[in-house]
Amino acid sequence: MKLILRTVVVDRYIFLRNKRKWNVISISLFILSYVMYLKYTFGPGFSLTKWDWKDDISCYLNKDDALPSITSVAPTARSIFFSEASCNINVWEPKDACAVESAARTHPNWSVYVLFTNPLKKEELENNKIMRVLQKVPNVKLARVNIEEYSMGTPVEGFVSGGGLNDTECPIMLTEGLVKYLTLYKWGGVFMEKDLIVTKSFTPLARNWVSKQNGDSIGSGILAFSKDEVGKNVAETALRDLIKNNKNFDCTNGENVMSKIVEQECSTPDPVSKSAANCNGFEIYGSQFFYPIDAKHVGDYFEAGELPGYDTAYTYYLWSRLTCGAGFRKFYGSRIGKLAKKHCPATYSAFSMKF
Numbered sequence: 001m002k003l004i005l006r007t008v009v010v011d012r013y014i015f016l017r018n019k020r021k022w023n024v025i026s027i028s029l030f031i032l033s034y035v036m037y038l039k040y041t042f043g044p045g046f047s048l049t050k051w052d053w054k055d056d057i058s059c060y061l062n063k064d065d066a067l068p069s070i071t072s073v074a075p076t077a078r079s080i081f082f083s084e085a086s087c088n089i090n091v092w093e094p095k096d097a098c099a100v101e102s103a104a105r106t107h108p109n110w111s112v113y114v115l116f117t118n119p120l121k122k123e124e125l126e127n128n129k130i131m132r133v134l135q136k137v138p139n140v141k142l143a144r145v146n147i148e149e150y151s152m153g154t155p156v157e158g159f160v161s162g163g164g165l166n167d168t169e170c171p172i173m174l175t176e177g178l179v180k181y182l183t184l185y186k187w188g189g190v191f192m193e194k195d196l197i198v199t200k201s202f203t204p205l206a207r208n209w210v211s212k213q214n215g216d217s218i219g220s221g222i223l224a225f226s227k228d229e230v231g232k233n234v235a236e237t238a239l240r241d242l243i244k245n246n247k248n249f250d251c252t253n254g255e256n257v258m259s260k261i262v263e264q265e266c267s268t269p270d271p272v273s274k275s276a277a278n279c280n281g282f283e284i285y286g287s288q289f290f291y292p293i294d295a296k297h298v299g300d301y302f303e304a305g306e307l308p309g310y311d312t313a314y315t316y317y318l319w320s321r322l323t324c325g326a327g328f329r330k331f332y333g334s335r336i337g338k339l340a341k342k343h344c345p346a347t348y349s350a351f352s353m354k355f
Contacts, residue, residue: 055172057117057165059087060147065119067144070183075111077207077227079189080104083115083145085175089128094351095318096194097130098344103198104137105343112137115145115183117175133350147175150182155236159243170251177242177249177257180223185235188227196221196290196315197339205314206283207231210258211290213317218259221317222290230281237261290315301336 075081080103084092104112114134125131125142134140151160156178165171180191190202207226213219225231241257242249266279278284292309293300298319300308307316316339340348340355348355 055170056087057085057171057175059118060175062119064121065144066122066125067116067120067142069149070113070115070143070145071149073113073141073143075113075187075189077188078107078110079187080107080110080112080202081115081180081183081189081191082113082194083117083176083179083183083191084194085117085172085179087118089116089120089124089131092128092130094130094347094354095197095320095340097134097347097351098340098355099192099194099196099198100134100140101137101344101347103192104139105345106198106201107203108139110139112140114140114142115179116142117145117147117179119144129350130347133346136346145179145183147178150186151178154182154185155239156182156243159246164243164246168246168249170249173251174242174246174249178239180220181235181238181242184223184225185232185239188225188231190222190224192315193221195318195320197318197343198315199310199339199343200314202314205285208234208281209283209285210262211285212287213291214287214294217256218262218284219287219291219317220256220258222315223258234261234265234282237265288312291317293317293319295319301339302334304333305335307335307339 082100082103100112100114104110120142125135131142135142147165148160151157159165160178165175168174183189184191188207192198202224205224207224207228208231209224210218211222213221225235238257238261241260262279262282262284266282287294288309289312292307292313293316301316301318307313318336334355337348337352337355341352
């Protein structure tokens, strides 16, 4: 009897020891794979011990570029723009490609530009699956922005040429803001973040417009400026505000100068709180048109069923910053999956498991 008990105790000890060993191995492999993923996503400069916001933007100076300069293309007013200011093309995700493709498919007679502040080699474009998908969409065009050249003759020329981007805490985020308003200042058109899926053409809308993100603020995720005096003046005001307040720039959430500009420039009292308003030539649209699912209900995207407000909405903002790592359970036939399948079919076909 004692021998049997001893055998049972020894077997249980061995079992627990082996279980602990495999748990340690599994956790170690998970940590290693996650670090490798971060390295792949954020580039070789990523470090677990370096948590400051000082980005390396030295790539902006590189010359080996397969992309045409946006200044040589000279976009028309019927243009939609996206931008990428990081030095790593691998940060692009399927949802980003979906934003670009959906904009292009809902506007077949418009040009949709993706602007890169860093040069890209031909092999980088060929080896990146997301870029391969986008380059097959006829009206999507990839182009380069040399930020120093791009700022010449604009209100931010001195700031950029004087090295101002290197003195701010988060130059990549600030560069994205500068590229946005410089592009609208120069060409006019619609500028979008990559966190939007377009469901309807913007053609019926006004030439100058912004959208409320909620009842309290103007969103900066999508803006439309004309090339005339109205649009150019607002773009210039935004640029001056960015460089004036660059030391207080929000590194985690980018910039939103439009709320301040609307409050300052509108002759309409308290324009943000009104259901709709005309602000000295700018239309302010309600959040139901571009942000129909607000940040508090972001989990609704992962539920099954139909999207609220679909007949009214021009875009859906995905709030990826809030959902990253949140662990929402994604149901088969989820709303975000249906949205992608319908409005970015090429991206969905290539990356269906990501939606």
